[in-house]
């Protein structure tokens with residue numbers, strides 16, 4: 001990947017003449033069977049620029065309560081797009097078509113206008129859970145009946161594809177706008193893509209400029225993303241298999257609880273309530289022995305497997321953690 005970056009042919013993407021960026025956009029459009037795609041610096045910008053492009057101020061957006069757009073994007077929907085967020089509770093990150101149907105408001109002059117459904121697949125805060133495609137299709141039917149638009153936060157859609165074998169194009173077809181990340185599981189250092197119709201992407205280019213996300217010799221970043229597409233999609237199943245090994249091992253550690261139903265891709269959530277320690281205490285003890293994870297709520301840790309973590313690393317991590325006296 002470093003070599004691909006060094007050798008990338010570049011132009012100026014603000015003028016839309018960087019050949020490597022153009023190649024990346026064409027490659028992504030073909031892979032997902034969408035009319036068009038553009039490169040943006042981050043998943044957060046991908047979601048927020050897509051929502052701003054789709055929406056009008058005062059619209060209401062339906063989101064799952066733990067979704068990234070609500071919890072980790074610094075109130076972006078309110079600040080950038082003047083959207084009212086209506087959060088729906090779920091057990092595994094999957095809003096049902098029935099929940100969506102029940103959340104759509106009757107049009108009248110008093111109420112916000114329910115206009116967008118945002119879905120996260122896979123769902124980060126629920127542990128990398130996969131959204132069943134048949135539920136998405138049922139939600140699309142509800143959306144069509146009520147004139148709603150649909151946005152996919154597909155930062156981790158590659159993992160859903162790898163775990164199920166369902167083609168990327170099928171995963172995104174029901175949506176009006178999509179963001180996917182080239183960093184995270186695919187291992188590129190920077191960048192996400194917004195996908196959609198030609199008309200939508202034309203407008204999104206303007207939003208990207210407004211957000212300061214139009215960049216110049218971006219080919220060096222696009223080259224990394226192209227390398228990731230070629231070399232790192234096929235290996236995601238290894239991360240999933242490693243995550244299961246790690247999850248099963250962590251589930252045997254005293255005071256740790258792992259809900260194996262959530263371990264569907266490369267994320268493992270561990271409930272540490274049984275240790276009577278704080279996440280910081282446990283994470284510091286682990287860090288001293290070379291094992292890194294992040295706090296994920298008052299009694300939870302998040303572990304992630306990725307291309308820099310081997311099966312042996314996972315087994316070693318379980319051994320190290322089991323030996324710590326919490």
Ligand SMILES: Cc1ncc(COP(=O)(O)O)c(C=O)c1O
Pocket residue numbers: 041042043044045047068069120122123124153155156181183192
């Ligand atoms: C589901 C999801 N969406 C969006 C993002 C945001 O991506 P970025 O960190 O590139 O802004 C993340 C990051 O972890 C994510 O998990």
